[in-house]
Amino acid sequence: MMIKVEKLKKTFGENEVLKDINLDVEKQEVVVVIGPSGSGKSTLLRCINQLETITSGHVFIEGTDISDKNANINKIREDVGMVFQQFNLFPHMTVLDNIMLAPTKVKKVNKDKAKMKAMDLLGKVGLAEKADAYPDSLSGGQKQRIAIARALAMEPKMMLFDEPTSALDPEMVGEVLDVMKQLAEDGMTMVVVTHEMGFAREVGDRVVFMDGGYIVEENEPKKLFEQPQEERTKAFLSKVL
Amino acid sequence: MGVNPLDIIREYLPFLASGTLFTIGFSLGGIIFGTILGLFICFGKRIRNKLLRAPFVCYITFFRGTPLYVQILIIHFGLVPLIFHQSNGILAGVIALSLNEAAYIAEVFRAGIQSIDEGQTEAARSLGMDRFQAMRYVILPQAVRRVLPPMGNEFISLIKDSSLIAAIAAPELTYWAQAMGAQYAIVWTPYLTISFIYLILTLTMSYLVNRLERRMATK
Numbered sequence: 001m002m003i004k005v006e007k008l009k010k011t012f013g014e015n016e017v018l019k020d021i022n023l024d025v026e027k028q029e030v031v032v033v034i035g036p037s038g039s040g041k042s043t044l045l046r047c048i049n050q051l052e053t054i055t056s057g058h059v060f061i062e063g064t065d066i067s068d069k070n071a072n073i074n075k076i077r078e079d080v081g082m083v084f085q086q087f088n089l090f091p092h093m094t095v096l097d098n099i100m101l102a103p104t105k106v107k108k109v110n111k112d113k114a115k116m117k118a119m120d121l122l123g124k125v126g127l128a129e130k131a132d133a134y135p136d137s138l139s140g141g142q143k144q145r146i147a148i149a150r151a152l153a154m155e156p157k158m159m160l161f162d163e164p165t166s167a168l169d170p171e172m173v174g175e176v177l178d179v180m181k182q183l184a185e186d187g188m189t190m191v192v193v194t195h196e197m198g199f200a201r202e203v204g205d206r207v208v209f210m211d212g213g214y215i216v217e218e219n220e221p222k223k224l225f226e227q228p229q230e231e232r233t234k235a236f237l238s239k240v241l
Numbered sequence: 242m243g244v245n246p247l248d249i250i251r252e253y254l255p256f257l258a259s260g261t262l263f264t265i266g267f268s269l270g271g272i273i274f275g276t277i278l279g280l281f282i283c284f285g286k287r288i289r290n291k292l293l294r295a296p297f298v299c300y301i302t303f304f305r306g307t308p309l310y311v312q313i314l315i316i317h318f319g320l321v322p323l324i325f326h327q328s329n330g331i332l333a334g335v336i337a338l339s340l341n342e343a344a345y346i347a348e349v350f351r352a353g354i355q356s357i358d359e360g361q362t363e364a365a366r367s368l369g370m371d372r373f374q375a376m377r378y379v380i381l382p383q384a385v386r387r388v389l390p391p392m393g394n395e396f397i398s399l400i401k402d403s404s405l406i407a408a409i410a411a412p413e414l415t416y417w418a419q420a421m422g423a424q425y426a427i428v429w430t431p432y433l434t435i436s437f438i439y440l441i442l443t444l445t446m447s448y449l450v451n452r453l454e455r456r457m458a459t460k
Contacts, residue, residue: 074369082364147364154368
């Protein structure tokens with residue numbers, strides 16, 4: 001079991017965003033989380049790597065309880081890559097330095113090795129020629145592909161995607177989804193929050209539908225999309241499909 | 242008046258020259274120690290624990306809320322004699338300017354750090370960096386670029402404010418202008434002369450900050 005979420009609750013002040021979440025993610029599984037905005041999808045993802053502190057319940061990463069005060073969260077995060085809606089590239093660094101920063105500073109990989117790895121990853125996301133460019137000169141789709149390469153440079157065991165295509169112009173969504181699809185085919189364990197139902201259906205091993213802070217329904221993509229069991233799932237799918 | 246102003250300036254030239262060097266020295270001292278201490282206080286003010294944060298908040302409140310002139314008097318007649326058992330205008334001047342500058346620099350840095358998007362910290366932390374690494378490699382380099390213009394303003398203010406330490410007989414520019422004015426009972430010559438010198442110093446400072454800004458912007 002790569003990720004195990006147990007009775008997770010998260011409140012912001014009075015507002016209870018996650019009410020009782022239980023979720024297991026197996027090795028090499030691609031779990032796609034869908035649901036209306038405000039349903040808690042992003043918060044769930046952010047709780048999984050402790051960008052949000054958990055109000056109650058547990059999150060286990062490969063068996064380690066990360067909500068435990070003694071857990072070394074920095075060490076655990078090395079294994080959990082994250083891709084953000086707003087890319088969050090470091091604007092003061094070149095593409096290459098963006099990718100090399102964490103491996104060289106956190107893992108103390110030597111520079112030559114880190115550079116080789118970075119160039120290799122840039123090749124995989126189709127942006128080798130942008131190595132010396134600054135993020136501001138890139139399109140949204142290119143930025144997101146760089147962000148994926150940056151996360152992969154830490155050689156994570158699993159990847160979290162927080163609406164990776166929601167800030168992109170429509171014509172750039174495809175190039176980012178293609179990279180993610182390739183990653184899934186290579187056997188990466190992934191949790192993807194997205195509104196791209198085509199991606200969920202095609203790449204997902206399991207689709208989780210969230211609403212109002214609960215997981216309402218989860219199933220294989222084909223079953224969830226074609227024979228939803230819950231009324232709320234049906235209502236949501238009728239709006240987005 | 243029978244005396245030619247140029248002759249007086251010529252007579253005082255060595256003093257004006259050393260006064261200028263002292264003014265530059267006081268300013269550089271204030272800038273260097275003020276920036277280092279200011280950064281430290283800025284991080285102190287960012288501590289979440291209210292009790293640990295309190296001294297830093299008090300520090301900023303005191304040094305920004307009371308006149309620099311009064312601070313100079315307290316440090317010169319109170320603090321320095323208390324520690325070193327004798328007063329020393331030069332030492333008191335550097336201490337007063339540094340402590341005062343630190344309070345302003347701390348606030349400039351705080352604003353700069355806060356202006357960097359939260360997503361930058363999150364991206365750094367999600368890659369396994371600890372708080373310190375995220376600050377050191379991701380947030381501070383961006384913040385420094387953003388605070389250069391307000392820092393330049395603070396440095397220029399500091400150069401001008403250093404004239405206040407003439408009051409404790411530190412031998413900087415304004416001190417010598419006062420001496421010159423008193424000896425010959427004149428006003429225009431000494432004060433216009435040092436005004437001109439101050440202008441050269443402040444313009445040089447703003448030129449240097451501008452150049453630094455441009456150099457960092459092209460990166």
